[in-house]
Amino acid sequence: MSDTLANDLITPDVDAAPLLSQPGVSMLKAAPITRLSLRAREATLKDAGSAFGVELPVKPMTCNTGQKRAVLWMGPDEWTLLAPADDLKATFDAIEGKHESHSHALVDISERSEAVIVSGEKAVWLLNTGIFIDFSLETFPVGTVTRTIFHKSPVMVWRTGTDTFVVEAWVSFMDYVSGLLVQSARELEAA
Amino acid sequence: MLLVYCPYCDVERAETEFSCRGQAHISRPSDPSQTSDEDWVNYLYMRANTKGVYAERWRHIHGCGRFFNAVRDTVSDKFLKFYKAGEPMPDLEALAKEAGK
Numbered sequence: 001m002s003d004t005l006a007n008d009l010i011t012p013d014v015d016a017a018p019l020l021s022q023p024g025v026s027m028l029k030a031a032p033i034t035r036l037s038l039r040a041r042e043a044t045l046k047d048a049g050s051a052f053g054v055e056l057p058v059k060p061m062t063c064n065t066g067q068k069r070a071v072l073w074m075g076p077d078e079w080t081l082l083a084p085a086d087d088l089k090a091t092f093d094a095i096e097g098k099h100e101s102h103s104h105a106l107v108d109i110s111e112r113s114e115a116v117i118v119s120g121e122k123a124v125w126l127l128n129t130g131i132f133i134d135f136s137l138e139t140f141p142v143g144t145v146t147r148t149i150f151h152k153s154p155v156m157v158w159r160t161g162t163d164t165f166v167v168e169a170w171v172s173f174m175d176y177v178s179g180l181l182v183q184s185a186r187e188l189e190a191a
Numbered sequence: 192m193l194l195v196y197c198p199y200c201d202v203e204r205a206e207t208e209f210s211c212r213g214q215a216h217i218s219r220p221s222d223p224s225q226t227s228d229e230d231w232v233n234y235l236y237m238r239a240n241t242k243g244v245y246a247e248r249w250r251h252i253h254g255c256g257r258f259f260n261a262v263r264d265t266v267s268d269k270f271l272k273f274y275k276a277g278e279p280m281p282d283l284e285a286l287a288k289e290a291g292k
Contacts, residue, residue, distance in 0.1 A: 076199050
């Protein structure tokens, strides 16, 4: 996993048993991290980036990563900022300080969602059982991040490596998402 | 299933990611308290319901969350144009002619 993006940030939860471990694909629950939702206008993007330590991406569906930091583009005025769980207060206050006189919304959404790390040569196949997106490297290169629908649940998909994806869903939808992924993977075993 | 292009994300995605929110380019009366009941009813409820080329609002609700506008032929269900919210309405007749070729 050393060649994946943000591998110092998105790490498997050591206490959780692997959800799936097959030769072709594995699925690990990710350890908790700090997630901040930032909605802001262009005037403060530079400042917010310097306060956070990583510049905010403006190109659609891209991400910027740094030392234990990642910023994901969610919309033209919306970003998700990722940092280690312990850094919540420090990063929150630093960014808030840059926006004192500007309208913005910075919200701690750390516990709103959970993430699983889906990796292996069959990862794309597995995700495509519930997501209608072309995950070929030409159209969905490493670093691409997008919100979409997995079967009936909204999810966020972030490609952190050629064969590695971070799939994030709201906490109450995670059993549905990971459950369906595990179920679909059984088809690989049978083949 | 329709394929919808989001001008903010710059991608074409399945219809399930979007929601259609009806006719586009309807502006809210600037002073509702001075608006007559009849005009208010027209603003709230009356829609063109065009058979043919129609500009409507779409929202990429399970993506970037943004509203944008699309021109769709309601007969063939073909999209003729996608453009960002706030951009002027394109010439629908010209688009229809172009598509008819």
